[in-house]
Amino acid sequence: MASYKELLAQREQLDKQIKEAIALEKSDGIAKAKLIIEQYHLTASDLFSRKVGARNAGAKVAPKYRNPVTGETWTGRGKAPKWIEGRDRSSFTI
Numbered sequence: 001m002a003s004y005k006e007l008l009a010q011r012e013q014l015d016k017q018i019k020e021a022i023a024l025e026k027s028d029g030i031a032k033a034k035l036i037i038e039q040y041h042l043t044a045s046d047l048f049s050r051k052v053g054a055r056n057a058g059a060k061v062a063p064k065y066r067n068p069v070t071g072e073t074w075t076g077r078g079k080a081p082k083w084i085e086g087r088d089r090s091s092f093t094i
């Protein structure tokens with residue numbers, strides 16, 4: 001059975017070989033991808049477009065309601081602000 005130090009040396013050698021293999025396969029993959037992109041005249045939007053129906057996380061939503069006194073607005077999403085709670089919202093519609 002191999003000693004602890006021998007096993008550590010083997011692991012270091014294997015880690016080095018793994019890193020080299022990853023780098024080689026990564027460069028081969030990039031070269032293949034570039035070839036396909038050039039061959040089919042692909043653009044970034046072809047490759048990285050969002051799926052239909054995907055949510056636009058963080059996208060701004062236009063306000064639907066405005067407080068006539070302060071000018072404060074609300075999109076109609078989330079908890080209603082105090083100035084519109086319990087009131088007819090149609091009178092605050094923008």
